[in-house]
Amino acid sequence: GIQVEQSPPDLILQEGANSTLRCNFSDSVNNLQWFHQNPWGQLINLFYIPSGTKQNGRLSATTVATERYSLLYISSSQTTDSGVYFCAETSGSRLTFGEGTQLTVNP
Amino acid sequence: DAGVIQSPRHEVTEMGQEVTLRCKPISGHNSLFWYRQTMMRGLELLIYFNNNVPIDDSGMPEDRFSAKMPNASFSTLKIQPSEPRDSAVYFCASSYTGFNQPQHFGDGTRLSIL
Numbered sequence: 001g002i003q004v005e006q007s008p009p010d011l012i013l014q015e016g017a018n019s020t021l022r023c024n025f026s027d028s029v030n031n032l033q034w035f036h037q038n039p040w041g042q043l044i045n046l047f048y049i050p051s052g053t054k055q056n057g058r059l060s061a062t063t064v065a066t067e068r069y070s071l072l073y074i075s076s077s078q079t080t081d082s083g084v085y086f087c088a089e090t091s092g093s094r095l096t097f098g099e100g101t102q103l104t105v106n107p
Numbered sequence: 108d109a110g111v112i113q114s115p116r117h118e119v120t121e122m123g124q125e126v127t128l129r130c131k132p133i134s135g136h137n138s139l140f141w142y143r144q145t146m147m148r149g150l151e152l153l154i155y156f157n158n159n160v161p162i163d164d165s166g167m168p169e170d171r172f173s174a175k176m177p178n179a180s181f182s183t184l185k186i187q188p189s190e191p192r193d194s195a196v197y198f199c200a201s202s203y204t205g206f207n208q209p210q211h212f213g214d215g216t217r218l219s220i221l
Contacts, residue, residue, distance in 0.1 A: 030206070030207060031206055031207045031208075033209060033210065035212075041196060041214070041215055041217070042212070042214050042215075043198060043200075043212035043215075044212075045209050045210060045211055045212070048208070048209040050207075086150070088150075090206040090207060094152055094163070094206070095140075095152060095206050095210065097149055097150040099149055100149075
């Protein structure tokens with residue numbers, strides 16, 4: 001089946017720092033999405049990005065489908081960015097999630 | 108606009124009881140998904156509906172689990188009888204059509220089976 005690997009598994013930052021999260025996938029991507037699960041458990045869709053680059057405020061994402069990876073950039077991190085970041089990709093009729101990157105932003 | 112609405116937010120019940128989780132998708136979305144999240148297995152797709160019809164239920168763990176979507180604005184996930192290993196957070200999500208559209212998640216139901 002499709003493998004989705006995320007790195008790093010854990011990341012601790014000071015407020016204001018920048019970070020890059022990576023998602024590698026094992027097969028051709030039909031649909032790549034990034035989600036943020038906040039400390040209250042809510043899953044928020046950040047980006048739908050099967051290819052190319054998108055930006056939303058301090059967050060941006062780039063997917064290079066031919067090389068089977070996607071990157072999520074967080075600039076000027078804030079404590080509210082803490083939580084788990086998941087990437088997920090579609091193969092067939094299934095959305096497969098990675099194991100996530102646990103991000104902690106300290107004040 | 109209202110997002111995906113799930114109820115209840117928390118459910119604690121004893122083993123053997125029937126549990127019903129409810130979901131209202133975003134208006135206009137044709138696809139609805141039920142997921143389960145546990146520490147051990149992460150996020151797993153249980154079942155996927157398109158236009159109220161179940162398309163893929165291969166993720167439903169066993170016959171104790173059933174899901175229905177009687178109309179475009181309501182779905183239920185039922186567990187009967189419940190067991191402690193069913194304890195998890197159950198999410199409902201919806202999208203315009205299928206997997207090749209952004210999925211939007213409800214806040215989840217945290218289920219504890221004692």
